[in-house]
Amino acid sequence: MTGNAPAATRAMGVLRVLAQAPGPLTAAGVGAALGLPRSSTYHLLTAMEQEGFVVHFPEERRWGLGVTAFEIGAAYLRHEPLERLARPLLARLVAQAGDTSPLAAHLGVLHGRETLYLLKESTKRPITIVAEVGVRLPASLTASGRAMLAQLPSAQVRALFPNRSAFVDRTGIGPMSLPExxxxxxxxxxxxxAEEIGMVTPGFSSVAVAVRDHNRRPVASIGLTFPDDVASAAQRSRLATSAIRAAAELSRRIGMKEGAV
Incomplete structure (x- = not known):
């Protein structure tokens, strides 16, 4: 970024740099991250401070995010962008299955060691499953949960599952230790x-794929659940491919850069 970039672009750059930093930064640090001259950086920070987007800590000679930035972040959550962007993709997955195939498509997020289901769409032949909206299930057993766990750093997975007491058994199938x-x-x-066969409910299987944000972190997963007796190996493969495409599209919609894997 240069001093010739539009002011709005430079202001958004400041917000992005501060949001990604572990703590407040000096003006020189902000300027260096954006490739801006010292004078331009100072004037930009001063203008943003007046609007509440950044706050100055004079004793530390550092700058951090201000209350206006916090308000925007809170408003982002109220707008439910993840759910709004995912809903038409889930509806498309269900439509692709056809009227005669019992199937449920759902959006889940990690909530500690559990999968929390936020959305669900079903075919005209609905199936009764435990993964209803608002339900939490063990992430180690669900395809939705493991799709996200597989994208986390190893140390974070270990922190979530430090010992055998962290694991839950529902049907006698599934991992019961960290090595497993x-x-x-x-x-x-x-x-x-990720694929789950009978770990949550006997007779039902699921496939799921992680949805990742602009930092490539797993923020959700798109999953498909179906009865075992109506899905051949070829059909499972097709459903998995559909879930992969939907998760990739949702990842792009929430900001993951093209080519990120």
Whole structure:
């Protein structure tokens, strides 16, 4: 970025730099990150301070995000962008399945060691599953949860599952230790999607793919759940491919850069 960039572009650059920093930065640090001259950086920060977007800590000679930036962040959550952007994609997945195929498409997020389901769309032949909106299930057992866990750093997975008491058994199938979970996550990373067969409810399977933000962090997952007796191996593969495409599209919609993997 140069001093010739539009003021709005430079202001957004300041917000982005401060948001990604572990703490407040000096004006020189902000300027260096954006490639701006010292004088331009100071005038930009001063103008943004007047509007509440940044705050100056004079004793530390540093700058941080201001209350207006916080208000915008809170408003972002109220607008539910993830759910609004995902809903038409889930509806499309259901429509692709056809009227005669019982299937549910859902959007889930990690909530500690659990998968929290935010959205669900079903075919005209609905299926009764436990993954309803608002329900939480063990992330280590659900395809939706493991799709996200597989994209987390190893240390973060270990922090979530420090010992055997962190694991839950619902049907006698599924990982019950950290080594077992790690092996399963690696297999699913290689596969390109997570798959759950009877770990949550006997007779039902799911496939899921992580949705990632502009920092490539997993923020959600798109999953498909279906009865075992109506899905052949070929159909499972097609459903997984559809979930991969939908998750990639949602990732792009929320800001993940093209080519990021």
């Amino acid at each position: 979970l790690r092996r399963l996550l690696q297999e699913e990373r290689n596969l390109g999607y």
